[in-house]
Amino acid sequence: GQQLNQSPQSMFIQEGEDVSMNCTSSSIFNTWLWYKQDPGEGPVLLIALYKAGELTSNGRLTAQFGITRKDSFLNISASIPSDVGIYFCAGPNTGNQFYFGTGTSLTVIP
Amino acid sequence: GAVVSQHPSWVICKSGTSVKIECRSLDFQATTMFWYRQFPKQSLMLMATSNEGSKATYEQGVEKDKFLINHASLTLSTLTVTSAHPEDSSFYICSASRVSSYNSPLHFGNGTRLTVT
Numbered sequence: 001g002q003q004l005n006q007s008p009q010s011m012f013i014q015e016g017e018d019v020s021m022n023c024t025s026s027s028i029f030n031t032w033l034w035y036k037q038d039p040g041e042g043p044v045l046l047i048a049l050y051k052a053g054e055l056t057s058n059g060r061l062t063a064q065f066g067i068t069r070k071d072s073f074l075n076i077s078a079s080i081p082s083d084v085g086i087y088f089c090a091g092p093n094t095g096n097q098f099y100f101g102t103g104t105s106l107t108v109i110p
Numbered sequence: 111g112a113v114v115s116q117h118p119s120w121v122i123c124k125s126g127t128s129v130k131i132e133c134r135s136l137d138f139q140a141t142t143m144f145w146y147r148q149f150p151k152q153s154l155m156l157m158a159t160s161n162e163g164s165k166a167t168y169e170q171g172v173e174k175d176k177f178l179i180n181h182a183s184l185t186l187s188t189l190t191v192t193s194a195h196p197e198d199s200s201f202y203i204c205s206a207s208r209v210s211s212y213n214s215p216l217h218f219g220n221g222t223r224l225t226v227t
Contacts, residue, residue, distance in 0.1 A: 045216070
């Protein structure tokens, strides 16, 4: 499958701080998806990106589709305790099968 | 609300037995569903693509005779782990797209925690 690398692997931040994470691919994608997974549950879709350079927001979350089409970024502003979880990027191959990144674990300290 | 439902949410079985996991699309028809497996502290790994009315396609390294997939209707796919062993213990998650178009985002079920003793 595809190789999607996320960084950082984990983050420990104070409540109220902004968060930035990214995802890089070894190949070009036409779509980037960002998901959040809470323990013991399935991933929940946060943001979908469809065009290089696209910048899309969902509340305090903002994601960007990199110009090279090989990377994407997710920012969370003014973090709150419920932002805790693991964030995954995902991209599809030509068969619409989505492959997931290595994940970024976020801990928010109140 | 949830668009993909998975059942059971957890199951414990003895080594050598088979376990069936169901995945349903709740208010849409899904000609394609995807099965993922996730080990603790790891990412989701695509196991197979379930195709309604035809054979599933498996990712490299996934044994099709061990992980039987049946997509008998447009709203139901099942994954059967046959002759389960402790190393099959994992979190299994299914997904589907609401819209059957390229790049349509996946929506996930809540997963099934399988423990093989």
